[in-house]
Amino acid sequence: MTAAGCGASKQTDNADTSTGKTATPTEPAKLKNIKVVLDWTPNTNHTGLYVAKELGYYKDAGLNVDIIQPGSGSADNMVASGAAEFGVSYQESITQARTQNVPLVSLAAVIQHNTSGFAAPVDRKIKSPKDFEGKKYGGWGSPVEQAVMKSIMELQGADVSKVTNINMGDADYFTAVKRDIDFAWIYYAWTGIEAQLRGEPLDMLYVKDYSEKLDYYTPVIASSEKVISGDPEMVKAFMSATSKGYQYAIDHPEEAAKILLKAAPDLDEKLVMASQKWLSPRYKDDAPRWGEQKESVWKNYSDWMYEHKLLDKPLEVNKAYTNDYLPAAK
Structure with a gap:
């Protein structure tokens, strides 16, 4: 932009030799x-x-x-x-x-592919959707959450009614799993990477791994x-x-x-x-x-x-x- 500006300034100093008139700088295009x-x-x-x-x-x-x-x-x-x-x-x-x-x-x-899924600290021993039974899930109260959890649990013969649901809203994941819940739905690229940096390893269950319909x-x-x-x-x-x-x-x-x-x-x-x-x-x-x-x-x-x-x-x-x-x- 600086170079373009300098160029415009030079043009105004020069006369158009064909007409004898001073050249008029071009107006910059309006964004x-x-x-x-x-x-x-x-x-x-x-x-x-x-x-x-x-x-x-x-x-x-x-x-x-x-x-x-x-x-x-x-x-x-x-x-x-x-x-x-x-x-x-x-x-x-x-x-x-x-x-x-x-x-x-x-x-x-x-x-291009869904990088979200259910995540739990490794000490909760949640290795598959079957392990959601008897655990506390922290979510935001969306019907989609329940439907996804139910569908991937049923694939393994598990019962979603055995999961305790806690509406954690915008609560911090790391605070919530220490105090109120066992697992939550996260984007690995942010919360999962943060867990790595904290030295708090997670078991991550990507929803796309259980159904191609969930790779949205x-x-x-x-x-x-x-x-x-x-x-x-x-x-x-x-x-x-x-x-x-x-x-x-x-x-x-x-x-x-x-x-x-x-x-x-x-x-x-x-x-x-x-x-x-x-x-x-x-x-x-x-x-x-x-x-x-x-x-x-x-x-x-x-x-x-x-x-x-x-x-x-x-x-x-x-x-x-x-x-x-x-x-x-x-």
């Missing part, structure tokens, strides 16, 4: 202001967004992007209401929204039908720059982690670095490009939700997601 709202506080799920902003990828795409936190409202609500053009969401919540006539659309899978996209980048139809070129520009940000994080995990830390200096540096190194290769994983979504993944999970009475009607899968705004695979 379009947009907001992207996170699902939670900044973490390594969001690194590509911060990289795209810090390294000027959004600016190069003609965008002035403000990355914000959801506050009292959810990211989905803010995107659906038009308070933000884009948000970090989940396949589960977009599926539920679509079947309730809320026109949210997933534009990219942040992580979490999180995703979402927008609304209104934004997409109203300015498809802006959406394409945003997703191209975002893809570039995540590709940088794939290729340069340490540098990307430093960018996240610069944007969110209150985060633990060791945790961010370790988490980023673990997560970066998993953003794209076995997909042909970052963000690519498969119809089978959307259909499998929505069918599972419908079978478990978590949806009032089947999902129109082709309206819930699109790959059309991602740059072509190289």
Whole structure:
């Protein structure tokens, strides 16, 4: 930017020899202001967004992007209401929204495979879903939690009614397992890595290992039908720059982690670095490009939700997601 500015200044000092008039500097293109709202506080799920902003990828795409936190409202609500053009969401919540006539659309899978699951300190001896029996589970009171737990327990002939459920809300996992609960649902890339750094080993039961229908996209980048139809070129520009940000994080995990830390200096540096190194290769994983979504993944999970009475009607899968705004695979 400095070099460009110097170039513009030089031009104003020079006369146009063909006309004898002083050259007029070119007006810089006006950036379009947009907001992207996170699902939670900044973490390594969001690194590509911060990289795209810090390294000027959004600016190069003609965008002035403000990355914000959801506050009292959810990211989905803010995107659906038009308070933000884009948000970090989940396949589960977009599926539920679509079947309730809320026109949210997933534009990219942040992580290609589900890295979440049930985690317990090793001294609780929870090696399989059968071992949930007689234990205390700390959750947030979602029907999906119970359905997932029930379905993977039943695969092993276990009884979900023998699990004691405790609503722990936003309580710290490490405090809760010492005081109130035996296991909880976590994202390994953050809480699991933190456990490693604390020297508190976990038994981790990834839900995708028990059913391919539970290998869904979490999180995703979402927008609304209104934004997409109203300015498809802006959406394409945003997703191209975002893809570039995540590709940088794939290729340069340490540098990307430093960018996240610069944007969110209150985060633990060791945790961010370790988490980023673990997560970066998993953003794209076995997909042909970052963000690519498969119809089978959307259909499998929505069918599972419908079978478990978590949806009032089947999902129109082709309206819930699109790959059309991602740059072509190289």
